[in-house]
Amino acid sequence: MTKRYGPTLALDRLSFQAHPGRVTGFLGPNGAGKSTTLRVIVGLHGPTSGVALVNGRRYAEISRPLYEVGALLDAGAVHPGRTAFKQLACLARSHRIGTSRVKTLLEQVGLQDVAHKRIGGFSLGMRQRLGIAAALLGDPGVVLLDEPVNGLDAEGIHWVRGLMRTLASEGRTVLLSSHLMSEMALTVDHVLIIGRGRLIAESSMEDLAKRFRRDILVRSPMHVELGGVLRAAGMSVSSEPRGGLVVTGSDTATIGDLAAERRIPIHELTQRSATLEDVYLEMTDEAADYRAGGRRSL
């Protein structure tokens, strides 16, 4: 898809797929085009060129969309004078969904006690929960969530993560956007990294973690002997200020086995990786366009 807003190129030939049964994370700095993509998918904005399909169809062609795709796009965009129950009930009625489903969902998102309070008095976190309930009203197979942990407290973040994992394990397609690397590392199976409307990288979280393995930290009361053994085995070994050894050119199993053979006790053996922040900066640095404009803050 390509999307222009006047002179702004918000999406630049962006192309990707999100698959059922996994949580796909859409990661990029502010202004990268995440919200625009989700808005184009649900037909709120038309693409300048290209197409977004949900289960092979454009959103506008889906007759009862709530049953097929649920979206949390802007938790603030709700009628402040309505109660949470009324808000969901109106939406439910438009799709002939009964009020018992509304009650169930209010419980599921933890809003049962404030169900009959006006949304105007809700915190951002409560609005996010209400938005998630609205997205799930029709029990859709595809769930799109724009920055779902915004405004949530630690308990709320934990709850959203669990919910997304459950939705994916039920075979649903979950696509969430975030500008927080830490969020991605803990939540998603597959990550799409975007910058300036372009797809910069796409990877499983597992591969990303492997690609950015850095070194191994080993601690042993016999670190001098162990250092000698590891060097003799062709590894590159340096000393850490607090008495540990930093090893590259091998893996934890080989180091553990060598130490066991020599009866050298090991107190710690840790595979260390670059943080997702480092990965992100490295990848965006690799994209020439990004470098030309300098880094954006995350």
Ligand SMILES: Nc1ncnc2c1ncn2[C@@H]1O[C@H](COP(=O)(O)OP(=O)(O)OP(=O)(O)O)[C@@H](O)[C@H]1O
């Ligand atoms: N309705 C609009 N009119 C004009 N420009 C827009 C509009 N919506 C988005 N843009 C511009 O398109 C680009 C992509 O914005 P978008 O909101 O999709 O990014 P984002 O990755 O979701 O960022 P954020 O995390 O800040 O929401 C930005 O340059 C933004 O200013």
